[in-house]
Amino acid sequence: MQFMAQLEWPAAVGARGLSWLWKRSRRVAVAAVVVVAVVKVRAYVQKQQRRKRWDAAGQDVxxxxxxxxxxxxxxxxxxxxKLETYLRxxxxxxxxxxxxxxxxxxKSPWITLNGENLADSQFVMEHLASKFNKDLSSHLSPVEKATAHALRVMLENNTLWGLAYWRYVQDKGREILNGMHVPFFLRLTLGMFIRQAKKVIWLHGMGRHSPHEIExxxxxxxxxxxxxxxxxDFLMGDKPTEVDxxxxxxxxxxxxxxxxxxxxxxxxxDFPNLRSYCLRVKDKFWPDWNACLDPPRPVS
Ligand SMILES: N[C@@H](CCC(=O)N[C@@H](CS)C(=O)NCC(=O)O)C(=O)O
Structure with a gap:
């Protein structure tokens, strides 16, 4: 059993369980191996089928x-x-x-383009901007680009954690559960998910402040x-840019x-201009907003 020390922990736990089963009933141990193999092969085949469907999206889609x-x-x-708005x-x-x-x-989102996968909304946007020649910030000065960068990083790496604290710690995931379809078996794991989220928010540092301080x-x-x-009209002027x-x-x-x-x-x-900005961007780039809800609502 020396090799077990070198396995990743799920594999090590599996190997220990198998060795325990083997000592008690060889038949059950063989059946367990067959079941695991079938599940793995099925998952592999399904992944290949999904990959085929994604490839069928066509060149440059x-x-x-x-x-x-x-x-x-x-x-x-x-x-x-953010990423879907950029595509629009x-x-x-x-x-x-x-x-x-x-x-x-x-993490989500990620994309597949021409058979290649790419993760992270920002990396994806930068890649698409250069591939399709769609740099929306080309007219900005270096100082404006620096400001847009700093504001985005503030939102995604500071404000985000305040929102996460509210969603998972203060609201205990209620608006998330009410706000989207979550399968029943995943609802059962909510407690575990919230404990994990709390730990991550604590490690980031935001979770160490009081709710009042976070606000x-x-x-x-x-x-x-x-x-x-x-x-x-938009954060950097009268034209929309990536930071929007x-x-x-x-x-x-x-x-x-x-x-x-x-x-x-x-x-x-306090910030009515942010609210009207949101409605403005929504009207301009999401005319089909209602159709993109689950369940879809009649287009107004
Ligand atoms: N830097 C990433 C962040 C993506 C991200 O944090 N996505 C969240 C959803 S809002 C996620 O997938 N969280 C799952 C997890 O952290 O386990 C990006 O820009 O795409």
Whole structure:
């Protein structure tokens, strides 16, 4: 059993279990190996079939892998909504896959394009911008590009954790569960998922503050965005740029999927320009918003 020490832990646990079974009943041990092999082969075949379907999307058509649609907004992930908004802004053709939402980095979204996989919304956007010559920020000065970069990173690496704290710790996942279709067996694992999320938010550092302090930190982020936006149509001026995708993807989470949080109230009372910005971007790039909900609503 010396080799077990070198196996990854799930394989080591499996090997120990098998050796325990083998000592008690060889027949049951063989049956267990056969069942595991069948499950693995089936999963492999299904993956190949999915891959064939994605390849059939056609040359230069992006397959966007993502979680299912939400009841009140097209996606409850700010990163998915960001990337899908970018595809719409740039008129890049895309298809959606809900079967395999998590990519090689264990996160959503990711894409398949011409048989290649690429993960992370930002890396994907940069890749598509150069491949399809769709750099929406080419008219910005270096200082403006630096500002857009800093504001995006603030949202995705600071404000995001305030939202995550509200969603998983304060709200205990209720709006997420009400906001999208989650299969029954996954609902059963919610407690485990929340414990894991709490740990991650704690490790990030946001989870060590009190709810009041977290609200204060996020309000400062929203104030920075609101001040920079002012009365412009888009964050960097009168034309939409990549940072608008991130900002819209994020603000929609506050507007449509965190309705009992203090953040929606902030948009309504303290930062009305962020709220009207969100509606403006929605009207321009998501005319079919209602059709992209689950269940779809009549187009108004
Ligand atoms: N930097 C990544 C972040 C993606 C991300 O955090 N996605 C979340 C959904 S909002 C996710 O997949 N979380 C699953 C997990 O962390 O286990 C990107 O821009 O795509």
């Amino acid at each position: 992006v397959v966007l892998h993502m979680f299912g649609r939400g009841r009140h907004l097209p996606n409850l992930s700010p990163f998915v909504l 802004m740039t008129d890049i053709k895309y298809e959606i896959d809900y079967e395999e939402p998590m990519g090689s980095k264990g 204060y930190l996020c309000k400062q982020d929203l104030a920075a965005l609101s001040t920079h936006l002012g009365d412009k 995708c991130a900002m819209f993807g994020f603000l929609c989470q506050l507007m449509y999927a965190s309705t009992s949080s203090p953040y929606l109230m902030m948009l309504e009372t």
